[in-house]
Amino acid sequence: MFIPRLIRQTSLVLTIVATNPMKSFTLATLCLLTFLTTELVAQSQPNPSVTEYPQPDSVEISHLLAKVSVGGFQSRKPLEVGLRSTLGTLSLKGSGQQKNVSFSFPVGAQVVAKGINVQESGRGELSWNFAWKPNTTYQLMLIVALSDTTDKKMLYSGYLFLPDENKWKLIGSCLLNGQRTTLKKPATFASGNDETDSVARFTEVWLRRTNRSWKNLLSTAMPAPVITFKDAYVDSDEQYKRETKQIENAVAESKSEKLTYKDGIYYAIMREGTGKQVSLTDSIVVFLNGYLFHNKALFMQQLDKPATYPLSKLIKGFQLGLPLCRVGSKIKLVIPSLYAYNIATNSSWFYPNSTLVFEVDLLDVKPATN
Numbered sequence: 001m002f003i004p005r006l007i008r009q010t011s012l013v014l015t016i017v018a019t020n021p022m023k024s025f026t027l028a029t030l031c032l033l034t035f036l037t038t039e040l041v042a043q044s045q046p047n048p049s050v051t052e053y054p055q056p057d058s059v060e061i062s063h064l065l066a067k068v069s070v071g072g073f074q075s076r077k078p079l080e081v082g083l084r085s086t087l088g089t090l091s092l093k094g095s096g097q098q099k100n101v102s103f104s105f106p107v108g109a110q111v112v113a114k115g116i117n118v119q120e121s122g123r124g125e126l127s128w129n130f131a132w133k134p135n136t137t138y139q140l141m142l143i144v145a146l147s148d149t150t151d152k153k154m155l156y157s158g159y160l161f162l163p164d165e166n167k168w169k170l171i172g173s174c175l176l177n178g179q180r181t182t183l184k185k186p187a188t189f190a191s192g193n194d195e196t197d198s199v200a201r202f203t204e205v206w207l208r209r210t211n212r213s214w215k216n217l218l219s220t221a222m223p224a225p226v227i228t229f230k231d232a233y234v235d236s237d238e239q240y241k242r243e244t245k246q247i248e249n250a251v252a253e254s255k256s257e258k259l260t261y262k263d264g265i266y267y268a269i270m271r272e273g274t275g276k277q278v279s280l281t282d283s284i285v286v287f288l289n290g291y292l293f294h295n296k297a298l299f300m301q302q303l304d305k306p307a308t309y310p311l312s313k314l315i316k317g318f319q320l321g322l323p324l325c326r327v328g329s330k331i332k333l334v335i336p337s338l339y340a341y342n343i344a345t346n347s348s349w350f351y352p353n354s355t356l357v358f359e360v361d362l363l364d365v366k367p368a369t370n
Contacts, residue, residue, distance in 0.1 A: 050084070052187040053205065053217045061085075061183040063208035064142045065225055068092070068188070071135050071199045079192040081200040083140045085183040088124070090140045090158040090171065092132050101128045101171055103158035109174035112155075113343075113352040116235040118172055126158075126172035137163060137203065141227070143345040144183055152180045157345040157352060162234060169234045170343040173352050182210060186217070229342040236338055240264075243336040243355045247293065259334055265317045266334040267324065270359070275327025278365055280319055283310045285364035292350060293334060293357050299349035300358075310368040315340050317356070325362050333358045 055061070066083050070092060080102070082091025088104035107124040114126060121127035132138060139161035146154050157173035186207055190200035205217040206225055214224035247266055250256040259266035278284065285308050290300030311322055317335030325331050335356045337343070343352040350356065 049191065050187050050189040051202075052185060053207075055184065055186060055207075059207075059215075060210040061186060061207045062144055062210045063206070063227070064183055064186050065204075065206040065208070065227075066140050066188055066202055067137050067204040068140060069135055069137045069201050069203070070094075070132075071201065077192060079190075081190045082188070083142055084185075084187040084189050085142060086181075086185050087142075087144070087156055087183065089189075090142055090160075091189075092138065092140075094132070099129070099131050101130050101132070101160050101169075102126070103171040105156055105158075105172075105174045106176060106179075109156065109176045111172060112175045113157075113170065113173040113354075115170040115172065115343075116238050118170075128160075128169070128171055130160075141168075142183060144181075145345045145347050146180055146182075147348040151348075153177045153348045154180055155345055155348040155351060159343070165234055167232050167234045168229055168343065170352050173345060175348065175351070183207075229344045233343050236342070239353055240336055240338045243338075243353070247334055247336070247355065250293075256334075257332075259332075262324070263320050264336065264339050265320050267321050268332045269325075269329065270332055271328070271330035273326035273328030273330075273362060276365055278311070278322045278325050278327070278362065280311055280323060281368055282365040283308050283368045284322060284360075284362060285366065287361040287363065289359040291357050293355035296357075297349075299347070299356075306363050308366070312368060318358070318360075322360065322362070325360075327362055327364055330359065330361045333360065 064083050064085060068081055070079070070081055078093070078095045080091045080093045082089050082102075087106060089102070090104075091102050093100050093102050102121070103126045105124055105126075109124070111120065111126065115128060118126050118128045141159040141161070143157045143159070144154055145157075154176050155173060156176060158171040160169045160171060161167070162169055186205075188202050188205060202218070204219075204222065206214055207217060208214050216222055216224075247256070247259070251259055257268055259268050285306050286302070287306060288300060288302040289298070291298045311319060315335070317333055317339040320339065321331060321333040321335075335358070337353045337355060340354065340356045341350070341352075345352060
């Protein structure tokens with residue numbers, strides 16, 4: 001069942017407890033009454049122990065991150081430990097030998113990306129069967145990204161950091177049309193009963209503001225997290241194989257023009273240039289068109305005024321493709337996500353695991369400035 005917010009201040013160690021049957025009945029009654037007037041935020045097990053963190057109205061949160069470990073988990077009774085906001089939850093779940101990672105989101109949101117072997121387990125939920133280990137610290141992270149315009153849509157994603165692999169795993173990403181909000185009412189929670197004999201320990205809880213600054217919700221004595229997905233996510237090899245197969249199938253079925261493969265990307269020279277050869281140390285002066293490979297949805301267009309970019313600061317796909325050109329060239333780059341934005345949640349216009357297409361009209365090159 002859905003359980004509204006139950007707020008109880010706890011220490012960093014959240015010990016999971018259970019009430020007696022009469023109290024459970026009373027609590028259930030109160031929860032049902034609260035449900036009628038309280039925003040639905042989580043789908044959890046009974047008797048959650050929740051710590052909510054104060055959030056000034058002026059703070060807009062784009063990221064929530066927590067480090068959590070679970071000790072002493074032996075019971076067959078359900079256990080759930082994780083992060084929560086008004087948009088949903090990201091949690092470690094367990095019951096006996098069955099363990100998974102769950103990402104819940106508002107019903108009606110469109111799932112636009114999933115990690116390898118992640119399944120839709122119900123309305124508003126993605127699940128990944130994963131035998132997480134007791135007494136091992138995992139990182140859970142929720143991210144939202146808004147479009148740069150007034151369009152009412154947003155991207156909402158959940159991630160798990162795997163300490164053994166030292167890499168991130170995308171659980172899933174969903175698109176919410178008609179909404180434009182940041183993460184609100186951040187909380188950590190643990191739920192279960194007295195038979196679980198388990199302890200959930202949150203050693204770090206962070207939020208990241210939309211201005212990119214981090215705030216530690218438990219302590220100010222620790223360095224801010226450094227989050228990078230570049231060449232460091234669990235599914236990168238398998239995801240790359242899937243995307244390159246899609247590209248090659250599209251070419252074979254004449255759904256795309258003939259493309260040349262080089263060093264992990266695909267390209268087609270649309271116009272040969274005769275000017276200076278591009279170097280990785282240059283800044284490029286270009287007109288740009290950017291769209292998604294699978295449906296040609298436009299996410300970027302720079303045609304009214306030339307844009308200048310240091311090539312070394314752009315995505316890997318540009319660094320691989322533009323040195324093939326001379327000034328005056330026009331090139332189409334088809335870039336698998338591994339050489340674009342990987343599993344990052346950057347914009348509601350394109351999603352994690354997106355193969356991107358750029359049509360680049362190379363007008364000039366200049367020495368790059370630091």
